[in-house]
Amino acid sequence: MKSNPVMILGLTLIAGLLAVAPVRAEDAPANCEVPAYLLTSESKLPKVETAIAGDRRLEILVVGSRSSTIAASEASAYPGRLQVMLKEALPKVAVNVSVELQVKKTAEEVAGGLVKLVEVRKPTLVIWQTGTYDAIRSIDPDDFRAGVEEGVAALQKAGADVILMNLQYSPRTETMISAPPYLDNMRVVAQQHDVPLFDRFSMMRHWSDAGDFDLSSTSHGPDLAKRVHDCLGRALSKFVIDAAHVNPAQQN
Amino acid sequence: MSNAAVTSAPAITLPAAGERELRLDLFRGLALWLIFIDHLPANILTWFTIRNYGFSDATEIFIFISGYTAAFVYGRAMLESGFVIATARIMRRVWQIYVAHVFLFTIFLAEISYVATNFNNPLYSEEMGIMDFLKQPDVTIIQALLLRFRPVNMDVLPLYIVLMLFLPLILWLMKWRPDVSLALSVALYAATWHFDLYLSAYPNGFWAFNPFAWQLLFVFGAWCALGGAERMSAILSSRITMWICIAYLLAAFFVTLTWHIPQLSRFMPKLVEQWMYPITKTDLDVLRFAHFLALAALTVRFLHKDWPGLKSPWLRPLILCGQHSLEIFCLGVFLAFAGHFVLAEISGGAGLHFLISVVGVLIMSGMAWVISWYKHSADKNASKKKGAVGNADMAGGG
Numbered sequence: 107m108k109s110n111p112v113m114i115l116g117l118t119l120i121a122g123l124l125a126v127a128p129v130r131a132e133d134a135p136a137n138c139e140v141p142a143y144l145l146t147s148e149s150k151l152p153k154v155e156t157a158i159a160g161d162r163r164l165e166i167l168v169v170g171s172r173s174s175t176i177a178a179s180e181a182s183a184y185p186g187r188l189q190v191m192l193k194e195a196l197p198k199v200a201v202n203v204s205v206e207l208q209v210k211k212t213a214e215e216v217a218g219g220l221v222k223l224v225e226v227r228k229p230t231l232v233i234w235q236t237g238t239y240d241a242i243r244s245i246d247p248d249d250f251r252a253g254v255e256e257g258v259a260a261l262q263k264a265g266a267d268v269i270l271m272n273l274q275y276s277p278r279t280e281t282m283i284s285a286p287p288y289l290d291n292m293r294v295v296a297q298q299h300d301v302p303l304f305d306r307f308s309m310m311r312h313w314s315d316a317g318d319f320d321l322s323s324t325s326h327g328p329d330l331a332k333r334v335h336d337c338l339g340r341a342l343s344k345f346v347i348d349a350a351h352v353n354p355a356q357q358n
Numbered sequence: 359m360s361n362a363a364v365t366s367a368p369a370i371t372l373p374a375a376g377e378r379e380l381r382l383d384l385f386r387g388l389a390l391w392l393i394f395i396d397h398l399p400a401n402i403l404t405w406f407t408i409r410n411y412g413f414s415d416a417t418e419i420f421i422f423i424s425g426y427t428a429a430f431v432y433g434r435a436m437l438e439s440g441f442v443i444a445t446a447r448i449m450r451r452v453w454q455i456y457v458a459h460v461f462l463f464t465i466f467l468a469e470i471s472y473v474a475t476n477f478n479n480p481l482y483s484e485e486m487g488i489m490d491f492l493k494q495p496d497v498t499i500i501q502a503l504l505l506r507f508r509p510v511n512m513d514v515l516p517l518y519i520v521l522m523l524f525l526p527l528i529l530w531l532m533k534w535r536p537d538v539s540l541a542l543s544v545a546l547y548a549a550t551w552h553f554d555l556y557l558s559a560y561p562n563g564f565w566a567f568n569p570f571a572w573q574l575l576f577v578f579g580a581w582c583a584l585g586g587a588e589r590m591s592a593i594l595s596s597r598i599t600m601w602i603c604i605a606y607l608l609a610a611f612f613v614t615l616t617w618h619i620p621q622l623s624r625f626m627p628k629l630v631e632q633w634m635y636p637i638t639k640t641d642l643d644v645l646r647f648a649h650f651l652a653l654a655a656l657t658v659r660f661l662h663k664d665w666p667g668l669k670s671p672w673l674r675p676l677i678l679c680g681q682h683s684l685e686i687f688c689l690g691v692f693l694a695f696a697g698h699f700v701l702a703e704i705s706g707g708a709g710l711h712f713l714i715s716v717v718g719v720l721i722m723s724g725m726a727w728v729i730s731w732y733k734h735s736a737d738k739n740a741s742k743k744k745g746a747v748g749n750a751d752m753a754g755g756g
Binding site for chain 1: 399466469470473476477478479480481482483484485486487488509510511559561562563564566621623624631632635636640694695698701702703707708
């Protein structure tokens with residue numbers, strides 16, 4: 107067949123890459139740069155801004171599914187890391203990040219309970235991570251959008267700033283879970299409600315493409331998850347500070 | 359024999375039998391390559407696929423040309439041998455596509471089972487929830503056979519099956535009044551949007567390509583094949599049409615640009631955004647359809663039927679792929695699965711990505727060449743006995 111020479115070339119290259127791969131995996135640098143455009147948003151967080159400048163108290167609530175935690179090491183998950191990094195960046199502000207896990211619920215189901223959560227916890231900022239379960243269940247993207255819209259509107263009405271966080275980039279399940287309709291719809295809702303979107307998907311894909319992480323790794327340990335969540339927490343803290351127009355230097 | 363067919367049916371006209379529209383094969387081949395590349399994770403080649411430069415993508419091309427060739431092949435059969443014979447041939451084709459779909463599904467099952475047993479990273483414990491359907495294979499497999507459960511990237515063939523099922527009716531209507539048929543198709547499209555018609559899927563949701571909406575492209579292709587294209591030639595060759603098309607394509611290009619370069623989105627008026635988004639693929643958004651029409655109109659204008667380049671060996675692989683579309687489409691879906699798999703197993707970066715895409719396209723071309731060799735050389739004696747008409751695959755598959 108025509109493709110034989112190419113196949114041989116391909117196999118040679120693959121063999122070469124295989125030889126290189128283990129070295130790269132061992133280096134394990136927590137080097138996870140994020141392109142600047144992913145860390146900035148045109149939408150603002152006015153309430154966070156006043157909370158930092160005025161009250162010196164910042165109460166953040168993360169509402170998310172299972173990808174907002176790491177089994178058996180919750181403190182290493184991105185909400186915990188976010189708290190640590192925000193405290194570092196804003197030493198004069200009392201930062202508290204709490205997590206409300208809504209496992210195996212669609213956006214529509216979560217949206218219904220958001221107002222109550224805000225009433226109880228009174229957060230300045232709600233970071234709503236959603237989309238994964240809807241994508242797994244292939245929920246009608248229109249219904250999904252309606253659910254996210256309802257939730258965002260309810261949160262804004264209840265007096266909290268909102269950040270939307272989209273799905274994880276997951277190369278192993280790319281042929282099984284169709285993320286694009288959910289990513290697109292979250293982008294649309296964020297734009298329409300003037301809410302910053304933390305593009306977790308693009309960030310993780312960027313890290314994967316740049317070789318920072320091997321996201322297809324078959325390893326069963328929590329190590330990779332911890333390193334990825336650390337990077338997510340770092341990026342998220344920069345994102346919050348940027349959207350709230352806070353200059354960390356002024357706070358010190 | 360073709361002259362007799364034309365005169366006996368005043369309503370529709372068919373091009374002469376010997377004339378093979380190489381442009382159709384060329385662009386269907388191109389659509390198959392693009393679909394394959396779009397099904398792989400994004401890489402350098404993805405930037406060459408048309409979905410990055412406008413609203414429509416390769417699926418539109420594929421469905422339109424499928425409608426065109428199917429009407430061409432089976433329309434002739436209907437004129438020459440009658441409704442029953444043509445329907446019988448169409449049903450045989452439907453069965454072939456169905457079997458191909460089920461074959462691809464088994465490969466998908468094997469892949470997902472492998473991932474379920476070997477991949478258990480805590481980072482993705484939520485995403486692994488997709489494996490839950492493996493706990494109920496009885497239900498899932500039956501739903502897959504009913505075309506209600508479709509894995510990602512396996513939505514085109516079920517759409518194709520449904521469209522082909524209705525082809526006898528479409529052709530029968532076309533034989534009576536082509537323009538009325540097209541008007542009915544537009545009406546169904548409008549009703550789909552107005553009454554929100556859809557086919558439900560398993561475990562929930564609906565068909566990713568809504569057949570009620572996508573039939574418009576298929577029927578439009580059939581209408582063009584049965585004389586519509588000729589009657590439109592005055593419109594197609596007018597300069598005004600050309601400039602409208604160019605202006606629309608440029609506008610669409612700018613809008614797509616704002617997706618890739620978020621900084622540009624501030625130049626988009628909010629009102630336009632609100633009116634325009636979301637541009638749904640499921641229901642074949644009017645903007646997508648218009649984008650395809652503009653592309654097609656410009657292509658027909660600038661690429662002539664007798665352009666000598668169509669016979670050049672460089673375009674031969676594309677044309678061969680287009681001539682054996684069902685087989686090559688299935689192969690493409692399989693290769694995309696395989697490509698994902700290799701990329702997950704070996705983290706090779708952009709170079710490997712590119713290599714996989716190129717190797718996939720070469721395999722598709724090689725396979726198309728082998729199939730055409732079978733048809734022209736290995737099966738020569740058999741096809742002589744059967745006579746020239748019988749085989750739909752010979753004429754491009756439909």
